[in-house]
Amino acid sequence: MAPADFPQHILRYRNQRAAQTVGLGGLSDTEWLDHFGRFHPLEGSFPKPLALRYHGHQFQNYNPDLGDGRGFLFAQLLDEKDRLLDLATKGSGQTPWSRQGDGRLTLKGGVREVLATTMLEALGVDTSKSFSLIETGESLHRGDEPSPTRSAVLVRLSHSHIRIGTFQRQAHLQDVDALSRLTAHVIEHYYPDCARETMAASAAALLEAVCARVAETGAKWIAAGFVHGVLNTDNINLTGESFDYGPWRFLPHYDPGFAAAYFDQTGLYAFGRQPDVLAWNLTRLAECLLPLGEQADLERALNTYFPAFQRALPTAFLARLGLVSEGAEADAALLETLFKFMASSKAPYEQVLFDWRGGMESAARAAKSPIAELYQSDAFAPVRARLVAFTPAPRLNLDNSYFKRAQPRTMLIDEVEAIWAPIAADDDWCGFEKALTEIADMGRAYGHMP
Incomplete structure (x- = not known):
């Protein structure tokens, strides 16, 4: 090339x-x-x-x-x-x-x-x-x-x-030798713990590991309010990282039907359908591995995806909120009440998670929020009742200057366009640089950036 x-x-x-x-x-x-x-x-x-x-x-x-x-x-x-x-x-x-x-x-x-x-x-x-x-x-x-x-x-x-589509090509060509070498390569370099005595066992172990990684990424998209936009099988990577960004969007408010791409007219890749689409794509990967493994073992591995996602989703939200798990039942109940509140109130998605970082530890801070009135409503009462039972996680960083802001750093489509407009018109990159500085501040506050 x-x-x-x-x-x-x-x-x-x-x-x-x-x-x-x-x-x-x-x-x-x-x-x-x-x-x-x-x-x-x-x-x-x-x-x-x-x-x-x-x-x-x-x-x-x-x-x-x-x-x-x-x-x-x-x-x-x-x-x-x-x-x-x-x-x-x-x-x-x-x-x-x-x-x-x-x-x-x-x-x-x-x-x-x-x-x-x-x-x-x-x-x-x-x-x-x-x-x-x-x-x-x-x-x-x-x-x-x-x-x-x-x-x-x-x-x-x-x-x-290396994408699901990389495996699909070898399977489509019925090149079992190439498919076997590709699988061995992925295990050697990215999933060494999946190496087994036979290729059949290794292939099933690899599929289960990929399901776990993809489930975790999908759950974190939901917790971030992110819509990838084009979840084709060639846009899903074997190591589970989110990548290949085109018409992405962040949610202004909770809306399972929110689609990022103007050409996604049926909402196939809408916000709330992302977990199911990931499962569909992983099923295509399982099909590719059939020449190498046992169908029953591959089905078992594939069936670990939804339980993994169901575990990962509360974990991702508790990480966003800075709370310690109170057990699967309590975690799921908090999430259910939170979704119901956000759906009925149309509260800004990121604002809610920002305001309640640390749960009741941030009650006074949330009372000063631009949407504080919503937190006094009957719709929020079940969320507040659930939050009382949760312990704040260590190292919340609530004394960080980022949490002194009235509003969180967001990246909604209007904000993206506002960053681009002065670049296009006057080659003015100040808004872009400011956004990156604020994002870095946010990343440090949440403990995800040094």
Whole structure:
């Protein structure tokens, strides 16, 4: 693979914190542009980038004509925990899988991905990291935003870019040997605890482990009020990280039917349907593994997904609220009353979780909230009654300046557009930089960022 030769390279975002974890924090800006704008190889990694081929169900319709159409795997390296990580691109030019696309990324799309990943990381979601964003000086034409528009190339840091769709391709081709080698590779590098004496047992163990990771990520999306938007099988990664951000949104208020993508006209990937869609996608992975394993064992492994999700959801919300579990029954009851209140009141989703950080420990703070009146309503009374029984978790950080704010940092669609508008009009990046500073403050307050 050869990257595009861009006419311009302007560094717009450099994730120095992530760079430090993979030994690249000492790069000068010139070296950074050479590696992540011109794609000069990193020492010790690939001499040339790789475009990966995969298949996938897109809106649950099978498509064998997929692959890295505007990106490639640029490098692999180890982080400070000796985990194998990928540096992969978005907008780096055409590949054999571009399907007549230009292989480019709009600058707005890059800005949106930086905002999504940093926000999710701050809220405790396991996500790919936006590593670098470089404006590349081309004019792009797109049907879904004003054109011509500015171009960029993004580099993301992720644990893996092996997708359910990667397995689907080998299964579709009926290449059992390749499927076996792919499974062994994933177990060796990402799930070593799943290695068993036989491939059949290893495949079942891998499926169960992937189900657990995906369930945890899905639960954290719900706790973050996040809607991914396009949960195709090629957008679900074997290591369970949230990645591949397109028309994402955060909820303004609790609404199970809220869809992120304008083209999701049936609401297939709506907020409240995400757990079920993840299960559907995992079922496709289980089907891929049938040539390697026993059907009964794979079904058993697949059936661990919903119990895992049901455990992960209260855990994710208690983490957001900074509360200690009082047992499965009490945890579930709190969550049920909280959802009922948010559904009936239409209270701002993030505001409620922000106001009640630490449960009754924050009662006085919640009484000063912009939506304090809602907390005096009959609808909130069952939530308050449940909260009384919960113990605040250690290290709540309520003395952090972030919790002195009247309103939390949010990233609703209007806020994203307000960040982009001055960039588009005047090349004014102040709003973008301010948002990132506030997100980092939030991440430190919640204990998810150093």
